[in-house]
Amino acid sequence: MGRRREEEGILAFGRELGNLSSVRGCLGVAAAAAPSGATVTSMGDEHHNNNVATVQTLDGSFNILDQSDQLRLLKEILQRHDIELKSTTPPAFAGGGGANGNNEIRPITVLNAISSLNTMEATRGNANDGDDVVAKMSKRVHKIATEIRVPFQRAKYSQNSVDFDDLILLTRELLMHHPEVREILHRRWRHVLVDEFQDTSRVQLDLVRLLTTNSLFVVGDGDQSIYSWRGASPESMSDFELTFHDRAHGWEELLSDDQEDVSKYLERIDGVRGGREVAPLRVKSVYLMENYRSTTNIVRAAQRIISTNSEKSNGANPTTSAQDEIRRDMKPMRGDGPSPRVLACKDGKAEAKFVVQTVISMVDRGDLSPSSTVAIIYRTNAQSRLLEEACVEDNLRYVVRGSSGTFYKRAEIQDCMAFLKIMYNPRDRSAWARAVKAPSRGIGETSLNEFFRYCDAVTEKYAELGRNDLPSPLDVMISFAPAVGASPIDISPIVPPKDIVSTRSMNRFVPFASSLRSLRRKGEAQTVSDFLLSVIDDLALKSHFDAISKTRDEYEDRLGNVMELVRAAERYKTDGPCISFSSVDEPMETPLGNFLDDVALIADIAPDELDSEDGGRIVANLMTIHSSKGMEFDAVFLVGNEEGTFPTQRSIAEGERSIELSEERRLCYVAMTRAKTHLVLTWRREVSFFSGAIFKSKDAVRSRFLDVLVSKQGTVPGKGGSHPSTQDKSNNLSFKNGTSRSGNVGSMTKREMHTEAKRLLASEGKSWGSWNPSSQKKTIRQIPSIALKSPANGVDQRPKLVLDQTRILSVRDSIDRRKVLTSPQSQTAQQSMVMRQNHHSSRNTSINVNAPKNQSQTAAGHSNVNQATLSGEPPPDDMDSTLFFPVGSSVKHKLHGRGVVQTPPNSDSEFSKKMLVRVKFIEESTEWDLPMDGLVHTYD
Numbered sequence: 040m041g042r043r044r045e046e047e048g049i050l051a052f053g054r055e056l057g058n059l060s061s062v063r064g065c066l067g068v069a070a071a072a073a074p075s076g077a078t079v080t081s082m083g084d085e086h087h088n089n090n091v092a093t094v095q096t097l098d099g100s101f102n103i104l105d106q107s108d109q110l111r112l113l114k115e116i117l118q119r120h121d122i123e124l125k126s127t128t129p130p131a132f133a134g135g136g137g138a139n140g141n142n143e144i145r146p147i148t149v150l151n152a153i154s155s156l157n158t159m160e161a162t163r164g165n166a167n168d169g170d171d172v173v174a175k176m177s178k179r180v181h182k183i184a185t186e187i188r189v190p191f192q193r194a195k196y197s198q199n200s201v202d203f204d205d206l207i208l209l210t211r212e213l214l215m216h217h218p219e220v221r222e223i224l225h226r227r228w229r230h231v232l233v234d235e236f237q238d239t240s241r242v243q244l245d246l247v248r249l250l251t252t253n254s255l256f257v258v259g260d261g262d263q264s265i266y267s268w269r270g271a272s273p274e275s276m277s278d279f280e281l282t283f284h285d286r287a288h289g290w291e292e293l294l295s296d297d298q299e300d301v302s303k304y305l306e307r308i309d310g311v312r313g314g315r316e317v318a319p320l321r322v323k324s325v326y327l328m329e330n331y332r333s334t335t336n337i338v339r340a341a342q343r344i345i346s347t348n349s350e351k352s353n354g355a356n357p358t359t360s361a362q363d364e365i366r367r368d369m370k371p372m373r374g375d376g377p378s379p380r381v382l383a384c385k386d387g388k389a390e391a392k393f394v395v396q397t398v399i400s401m402v403d404r405g406d407l408s409p410s411s412t413v414a415i416i417y418r419t420n421a422q423s424r425l426l427e428e429a430c431v432e433d434n435l436r437y438v439v440r441g442s443s444g445t446f447y448k449r450a451e452i453q454d455c456m457a458f459l460k461i462m463y464n465p466r467d468r469s470a471w472a473r474a475v476k477a478p479s480r481g482i483g484e485t486s487l488n489e490f491f492r493y494c495d496a497v498t499e500k501y502a503e504l505g506r507n508d509l510p511s512p513l514d515v516m517i518s519f520a521p522a523v524g525a526s527p528i529d530i531s532p533i534v535p536p537k538d539i540v541s542t543r544s545m546n547r548f549v550p551f552a553s554s555l556r557s558l559r560r561k562g563e564a565q566t567v568s569d570f571l572l573s574v575i576d577d578l579a580l581k582s583h584f585d586a587i588s589k590t591r592d593e594y595e596d597r598l599g600n601v602m603e604l605v606r607a608a609e610r611y612k613t614d615g616p617c618i619s620f621s622s623v624d625e626p627m628e629t630p631l632g633n634f635l636d637d638v639a640l641i642a643d644i645a646p647d648e649l650d651s652e653d654g655g656r657i658v659a660n661l662m663t664i665h666s667s668k669g670m671e672f673d674a675v676f677l678v679g680n681e682e683g684t685f686p687t688q689r690s691i692a693e694g695e696r697s698i699e700l701s702e703e704r705r706l707c708y709v710a711m712t713r714a715k716t717h718l719v720l721t722w723r724r725e726v727s728f729f730s731g732a733i734f735k736s737k738d739a740v741r742s743r744f745l746d747v748l749v750s751k752q753g754t755v756p757g758k759g760g761s762h763p764s765t766q767d768k769s770n771n772l773s774f775k776n777g778t779s780r781s782g783n784v785g786s787m788t789k790r791e792m793h794t795e796a797k798r799l800l801a802s803e804g805k806s807w808g809s810w811n812p813s814s815q816k817k818t819i820r821q822i823p824s825i826a827l828k829s830p831a832n833g834v835d836q837r838p839k840l841v842l843d844q845t846r847i848l849s850v851r852d853s854i855d856r857r858k859v860l861t862s863p864q865s866q867t868a869q870q871s872m873v874m875r876q877n878h879h880s881s882r883n884t885s886i887n888v889n890a891p892k893n894q895s896q897t898a899a900g901h902s903n904v905n906q907a908t909l910s911g912e913p914p915p916d917d918m919d920s921t922l923f924f925p926v927g928s929s930v931k932h933k934l935h936g937r938g939v940v941q942t943p944p945n946s947d948s949e950f951s952k953k954m955l956v957r958v959k960f961i962e963e964s965t966e967w968d969l970p971m972d973g974l975v976h977t978y979d
């Protein structure tokens with residue numbers, strides 16, 4: 040509205056350079072604007088460690104050091120101070136000193152420690168960023184970081200350079216201690232907008248405060264705060280009012296030298312004369328109560344995950360927080376949609392297959408169109424491997440989003456593969472080029488070319504001599520190793536290396552050649568997966584992955600990927616030793632060859648980017664939860680929901696109310712809220728883990744997040760929640776404003792409920808108009824609660840609807856069942872009859888706030904029906920059908936015999952509510968939709 044652009048400051052705190060421009064600009068402006076002498080780091084003396092003797096200065100043309108620049112500088116400083124990151128004392132436990140399993144401290148750890156100390160120093164006196172990290176630092180890391188923190192700073196500033204932390208910390212310091220600089224920025228930016236406010240750290244918040252004069256607009260969702268590991272403080276959002284409300288300006292209490300009357304100050308910077316009254320800041324919170332993205336069922340399911348009730352450790356005395364109230368009042372605008380589904384799969388392979396085939400069948404059935412958007416979301420990058428393979432196998436187009444890219448193209452995977460390739464096909468020069476650099480051995484391009492030239496010379500000489508025992512490049516490299524016993528091939532007398540290979544290169548080749556010789560021997564005895572482990576150990580690849588990782592998380596992510604590669608190689612473990620050099624001339628089908636071929640097939644198909652010309656087919660977007668932030672998809676599949684995977688083992692170890700576990704919960708919320716219409720959550724009954732030197736399988740435990748979803752009581756049985764039986768049954772209406780996904784209300788369709796509600800209201804002489812939401816917010820109760828009588832005390836004017844626990848009528852009598860299930864058609868018809876019958880009983884017995892409990896139980900139980908006695912494990916009461924009978928699992932039915940659970944129809948949102956399971960029976964080869972209580976699992 041005619042406002043000058045420069046009046047609006049948009050702050051972005053992301054680490055990506057693009058996003059940093061505004062913060063850089065801020066410091067740039069500040070530095071340029073600072074009067075001579077008020078240089079950015081002059082506050083070093085005042086506020087930094089007193090050891091900073093020399094005042095360093097930055098000018099406006101400073102450059103920003105990225106992490107590799109920082110590490111280089113750090114190593115220099117460490118060297119100058121004679122500080123060794125390696126320790127002479129043996130490690131107390133694997134990974135104790137550094138992430139790479141030995142007692143070496145990683146340079147990145149020191150860098151992060153310095154960052155935390157700087158933040159602590161800058162925010163001294165406050166419970167602030169860095170405290171936790173400092174508390175968790177080892178003594179040695181703390182000591183080193185303390186010793187070199189100041190020299191490191193000084194070195195940076197002397198080069199007129201800053202790092203990412205400095206951008207924020209220095210700007211904050213500058214604005215705190217130089218009112219003239221602050222004023223320049225206040226004049227320039229009168230309106231500040233911060234997006235993703237939930238991800239701001241305390242220091243960033245200070246910066247926002249310092250820049251705020253009289254207008255600040257922040258947007259965020261505390262439930263989506265997923266970057267606490269990067270310093271984000273989820274409280275930024277909830278404490279917003281506390282921070283700003285009734286303050287004269289943002290920087291109140293942050294500055295000691297702020298003397299000027301605020302109204303005069305604002306008049307001055309506005310250029311307005313004449314005593315305008317300046318009101319204190321008033322925080323106005325606007326809750327966006329309409330959700331245009333997701334269906335009601337998805338919104339309610341996600342709310343169940345995030346609600347504070349689900350965090351109660353013992354389920355006792357569940358209270359509803361104000362935040363929960365607001366969440367519950369959220370009005371989804373897209374109708375109910377299908378229920379989110381929870382499914383158990385046998386293992387990772389079955390899970391991947393299920394997800395991919397479900398996507399394909401959803402398109403076939405018309406639930407999705409080819410242009411629909413689909414995401415397959417997982418917690419860690421390594422999980423993409425099986426999903427990618429399943430996509431390739433079933434010809435589903437896919438793309439891996441996020442920086443990690445497709446599995447087999449990840450750096451650490453390609454490094455490992457390079458060694459396998461040179462073992463299998465030593466003439467693969469690209470593999471050599473990669474292998475010699477993993478890790479760096481000082482073998483550069485020149486040395487490598489010398490090696491290749493020497494190989495060529497050997498080939499020529501052997502041809503010239505007419506010899507048919509031409510050594511491979513691997514033989515050639517191994518021939519450089521010092522002879523151990525009788526060397527099988529001694530090439531040097533035939534082609535002397537010194538004519539081609541320099542001494543410098545030869546010195547580099549010798550240790551590498553020794554490693555390769557020993558590895559080749561192992562390859563002749565070990566399976567592919569064991570051999571891969573030998574490659575990783577013998578060549579110290581973990582240290583290499585450590586060195587190429589910027590953070591500990593990145594290192595762990597890489598290790599996770601590599602272990603996933605080993606797991607992929609396990610497929611060939613019964614095929615014997617991976618390589619055989621006994622018949623070099625005859626290409627043999629070796630396990631290693633088979634593995635490489637299979638990988639090549641997947642790697643070749645795996646797209647880096649999708650060709651838009653190849654449109655017309657649906658694309659699955661594979662990504663981690665973190666990468667999915669901000670996106671939305673018609674269908675979302677969230678996989679790997681087991682304890683230890685999601686939430687992660689590390690967060691579980693921290694305890695139920697830990698920051699880590701809360702963040703996992705928010706991650707789950709973020710993932711679920713990416714879905715617009717379809718949401719499927721899967722977990723694996725069996726997962727494998729690496730123990731000692733082998734993979735072991737173990738029974739997985741369903742994620743506590745899924746427990747919350749499938750538990751009718753809305754609590755977490757076992758893992759931090761009380762057992763369902765101890766819970767208040769009235770908590771059953773899990774998706775209050777939408778539909779119930781489980782059986783209790785599911786016996787009535789929504790239309791039926793409305794009709795029923797109207798009928799009851801009419802009989803009570805009430806009308807829709809008399810029903811008012813209690814909340815002042817825009818509360819929408821799509822299915823109003825109805826009661827025959829209002830409570831006597833008249834406090835709550837909302838009538839209540841109490842439905843009984845009835846699911847569908849269990850036709851347990853075998854003769855009845857035979858009659859009912861004579862054909863799929865008659866079964867469906869009969870089933871609806873059963874549903875209607877049940878509905879009838881609900882109406883008569885249960886829509887009554889005063890109905891005695893046993894009355895509804897009688898209706899629910901239909902206790903006059905004979906109980907079928909089937910051997911096996913009956914389904915527990917608090918689970919839904921698809922959960923308990925995973926697709927592909929074997930089941931037994933008294934009449935139909937053995938069968939296999941089929942994919943349920945996605946389009947039929949009533950299906951899971953009716954607790955039906957689709958089964959294909961072996962003898963009849965017919966598919967039936969049967970009530971789950973007539974089925975039992977078979978494990979043979």
Ligand SMILES: Nc1ncnc2c1ncn2[C@@H]1O[C@H](COP(=O)(O)OP(=O)(O)OP(=O)(O)O)[C@@H](O)[C@H]1O
Pocket residue numbers: 260263330331332668669670671712
């Ligand atoms: N007023 C509206 N009318 C119709 N659709 C809307 C409206 N506002 C938002 N939407 C749609 O709702 C979806 C979510 O909006 P948007 O991405 O802005 O939400 P968000 O708050 O940034 O979500 P998140 O933080 O969860 O990623 C988008 O598809 C958007 O087009």
